Amino acid sequence: QVQLVESGGGLVQPGGSLRLSCAASKSIFRFNVMGWYRQAPGKQRELVASITSGGSNTNYLASVKGRFTISRDIAKNTVYLQMNTLKPEDTAVYYCNAWLFSEGYWGQGTQVTVSS
Numbered sequence: 773q774v775q776l777v778e779s780g781g782g783l784v785q786p787g788g789s790l791r792l793s794c795a796a797s798k799s800i801f802r803f804n805v806m807g808w809y810r811q812a813p814g815k816q817r818e819l820v821a822s823i824t825s826g827g828s829n830t831n832y833l834a835s836v837k838g839r840f841t842i843s844r845d846i847a848k849n850t851v852y853l854q855m856n857t858l859k860p861e862d863t864a865v866y867y868c869n870a871w872l873f874s875e876g877y878w879g880q881g882t883q884v885t886v887s888s
Contacts, residue, residue, distance in 0.1 A: 803825055
């Protein structure tokens with residue numbers, strides 16, 4: 773069983789920054805891909821950013837490109853999402869996700885609120 777624990781969410785003003793962390797209970801090197809999703813009230817969950825096991829390939833939602841950066845620390849079994857220049861429309865619950873072949877795992881989510 774894999775556990776993913778997110779942290780780092782909170783309330784931030786527009787233009788501010790936050791860094792989300794996702795700590796995995798197993799080595800993240802084994803996962804095919806890890807990513808961050810978000811879900812705003814009344815909206816579907818959407819993929820924000822992902823990174824492959826080798827770390828060489830990353831993908832971003834168009835609306836966050838240039839503002840968000842996904843990275844990982846294998847030694848700490850942790851994946852990060854650095855979020856800069858935050859906008860009110862970034863407000864959502866952010867979830868960490870990991871895929872091991874066809875098996876998907878989710879964290880409990882962390883709330884990010886961008887408001888003045």
